[in-house]
Amino acid sequence: MRKVVRGKLHGLYVTGADLNYHGSITLDPDHCEAAGILPMEFVDIWNKHSGARISTYVIYGERGSRCCILNGAAARTCQRGDEVIICNSAYVQEQEIEHIKPVVLTFHADNSINERLQYNVGRDSQERLTFDILKLD
Numbered sequence: 001m002r003k004v005v006r007g008k009l010h011g012l013y014v015t016g017a018d019l020n021y022h023g024s025i026t027l028d029p030d031h032c033e034a035a036g037i038l039p040m041e042f043v044d045i046w047n048k049h050s051g052a053r054i055s056t057y058v059i060y061g062e063r064g065s066r067c068c069i070l071n072g073a074a075a076r077t078c079q080r081g082d083e084v085i086i087c088n089s090a091y092v093q094e095q096e097i098e099h100i101k102p103v104v105l106t107f108h109a110d111n112s113i114n115e116r117l118q119y120n121v122g123r124d125s126q127e128r129l130t131f132d133i134l135k136l137d
Helices: 029-035 072-076 094-099
Strands: 002-013 016-018 025-027 042-047 053-060 068-071 083-092 103-107 113-123 129-135
Touching: 002 029, 002 068, 002 094, 016 072, 025 029, 029 053, 029 103, 029 113, 053 068, 053 072, 068 072, 083 094, 094 113
Parallel strands: 002 103, 016 068, 025 053
Antiparallel strands: 002 083, 025 068, 042 053, 042 083, 103 113, 113 129
């Protein structure tokens, strides 16, 4: 089994940090659904400003809010306004890699969606793996 990217929110801006809440990251369900991220699913979070890397689980916030709120201990890793990358993953057999089509969302500074992309693994004429990033919009 190999661990691969399943979906990604790339360049989402932190809208809040709540040290006194019991763990997790609160995200807009619209963003999560578009990238295939489920509530209670563990995600990796990479802070582009500080380099901090953490893992926590997702809870859904208010739909349409464009929120990205780090909770509990995770709140110590990010400041409001930091740009983060949030990624879920899946374990797949190597032969399944061509069937996984991760959706990647990029964002404007107000957390509105900028681009919808898809990672695509295929094979060339010699059966070697290829990788492309496709625009969905």
